[in-house]
Amino acid sequence: MKIQRKAEILSEKTFLGFPSADFEKAGREQFSYLLLAGLNPDSRLVDVGCGVLRAGYWLIHFLDSGCYFGIEPHKDRLEMGVNIILEPEVLKAKRPQFDTNPHFDTSVFGEKFDFFLAYSIWTHASKRQIQTMLDSFMRDSTKEGIFLTSYLPASRRNPDYQGDGWNGTSHESDVPGCIYHSGRWIKAECDRRGLLVLGLGRDRYCGQSWLEIKRR
Helix, strand or coil, rough: CCCCHHHHHHHCCCCCCCCCCCHHHHHHHHHHHHHHHHCCCCCCEEECCCCCCCCCCHHHCCCCCCEEECCCCCHHHHHHHHHCCCCCHHHHHHHCEEHHHHCHHHHHHHHCCCEECCCCCCCCHHHHHHHHHHHHHHHHHHEEEEEEEECCCCCCCCCCCCCCCCCCCCCCCCCCCCCEHHHHHHHHHHHCEEEEEEEECCCCCCCCCCCCCCCC
């Protein structure tokens, strides 16, 4: 069964964290952004908030065995991705590793990563949580490491989020929601850490703005 159909069947029973209509296409689009950034089969990648493996499905297939790592505190969504979206033979052959900590703690794997991916995470995360992710990138990435993330730019209509907590569905909440952040604030936080930020434009299927972050 194609993964698009699998996602549609799952979505009839539970909310996946996003609409299922473009599950396959949106996952492949994330994969394409990583390929354009230089992802290779032997790259070590951590997928922060990997959920039901919308992008993880394609990444696990592409990457060498033992090179994909995912963090997802919503255990039910992760189990759906691992047990239903991903084929059993691929799970066995590619040996992806997962962790369910809710603190964006990438150090749990004891690895240095070539790529960080956090798609549609900064659209729910507070500024404090974004700072934590940037600090994790500084600590747990290689010197040439690249962080690809997405966010929704703040505007007069959509004010810059100043709350302290996560906004949207999670392992602790069934209430949906999205938030917006100032691009100027993100740049300032990256500057403080010696990081460069490059805007990559908006994606086609979800309308989120992509950022590529790396060391100066």
